[in-house]
Amino acid sequence: MNLKKTNAIREIEKTHFDYNIYTYEVDENDLSAINVAIKTGIDITKIYKTLALLNEKKELIIACIPGSDELDLKKLAKVLHFKKVEMLNLNDLLKNTGYIRGGCSPIGIKKRHLSIIDNSALSKDKILISGGMRGLQLEIVPKDLINYLNMLTADIIIK
Structure with a gap:
């Protein structure tokens, strides 16, 4: 795979973080x-x-959760003190984040937004997040990601 520098890669290169890049063959029919x-x-x-996601004021929120889990919208709204949150329409993803479905990274989004990560990340030595394009993942220490993006941590998944 010819590695294209994404916004996420460019931004992480400016940090002092240890990170690894993983590439994989993309299946357009299964971006899970x-x-x-x-x-x-x-x-x-x-x-x-x-x-x-969007809150009731249509402000963008970025949430990171384990890949096998499902986001609990009610928990998320409660933790963030919003009346409600809803998923951003996929048609608006590129315009709001600069990324497409299957390649959306919490790093390198056009501008900083309220960001939250499920607190399960705190128990991991490293996690993988999207590197800003399909077929590209960044392995990073969760605390580095949390500190860099000033992310909140909370239980936000369906149990």
């Missing part, structure tokens, strides 16, 4: 985190997907 786990050989509990 589970497929990423299979293709990279990395445990699904260490692969974090990036979700883009």
Whole structure:
């Protein structure tokens, strides 16, 4: 795979973080985190997907959760003190984040937004997040990601 520098890669290169790049063959019919786990050989509990949401004021929120889990919208709204949150329409993802579905990274989004990660990340030595394009993952220490993006941590997945 010819590695194209994404916004996420350019931004992480400016930090002092240890990170590794994983590439994998993309299946356009299956962009799931589970497929990423299979293709990279990395445990699904260490692969974090990036979700883009809106609150009732239509402000963008970025949430990262383990790839095999589902976001609990009610928990997320409560933790962030919003009346409600909803998933961003996929048609608006590129315009709001600079990324496409299956390649949305919490790093390198056009401008900083309220970001949150499920607190399960705190128990991991390293996690994988999207590197800003399909077929590209960044392995990073969760605390580095959390500190860099000033992310909140909370239990935000359906149990």
